[in-house]
Amino acid sequence: MSETRVCVGAIAGAFGVRGEVRLKSFCADPTAIADYAPLFTEDGARSFDVTLTRPVKGGFAARLSGVATKEQADALRGTQLYADRAVLPSLPEDEYYHADLIGLEVLDTGGTVLGRVRSVQDHGAGALLEIHGPGLSSTVLLPFTNACVPTVDLAAGRLIADPPEGLFP
Template sequence: MPSGLICVARIGAPHGVRGAVRLWSFTADPFAVSDYGPLVTKDGARQFEIASAREAKSHLVVTLKGVATRDEAERLNGVELYVARDKLPPTEADEYYHADLIGLAAVTTAGDALGKVVAIHNFGAGDIIEIAPPSGPTLLLPFTNAVVPTVDLAAGQVVIELPNEIEGDTPNHPEA
């Protein structure tokens, strides 16, 4: 992916027969996706401009300049759209772009290495940080101040306070 690009939306299935598409916006204000100017594909090879947008149930319905038919819209299903980072507003304190977190080292509060941050998810109940250890399954932890008390972008790491017990784990001590 070209450096300095941030994914701000994903095109979904067509909507109607005139080339409109469903669009999942990843910006705090879903309509802000149209404020950043032309959106580009991951490889930078294609560029899209939003001609119009309206709110739907859990997404936007947009028309893109140059996309006039359902067939053209169908070919765009699943395409992620990016903007140059410098077009996005600066983050507030304790606010981060997911792209800034991906790849950071994850360490415990004692300084022991846990792995690398590979994704940030949100399935509707809050952000989840996914950490890939050097071996074994990934860890999915709540991205809260209690579990992730420190994000140090300059040092390239997040500090993780592991919960005492994760549901499904076998406790180290038998219940009396």
């Protein structure tokens, strides 16, 4: 995926029989997803204008440009939607888009490489960085807090971690 786009939502399938889709928003303000249109597929081959029609369980019913039938909407199930980074709001100094954190090298406070950020998980109680690296038999989930991650240096492509005792072997 191009670094100029950020994943802002996903299509969960058709909603009804008139071409609407069930849209999951990954935005801090869920309704803002329509403001970032056009939204693109991961490969950039298709783009859609978005009109939110109403809230539904787990997201929104929405109309996408070029999608007129239930079959077309069903065919898009599972498609992630990306917005151009230029249309997204600027973030305060201590906030980051998840896409910016994925792939960063993780070092401890002594400079030892712990691994790389594979994904960012956020289930409501705070973000967790999924870290995979040398010497790890499985991934490690590190809380993304100021105490555990005191430094994020996007320009250098790394973050400094001070993990709780025993989290890393």
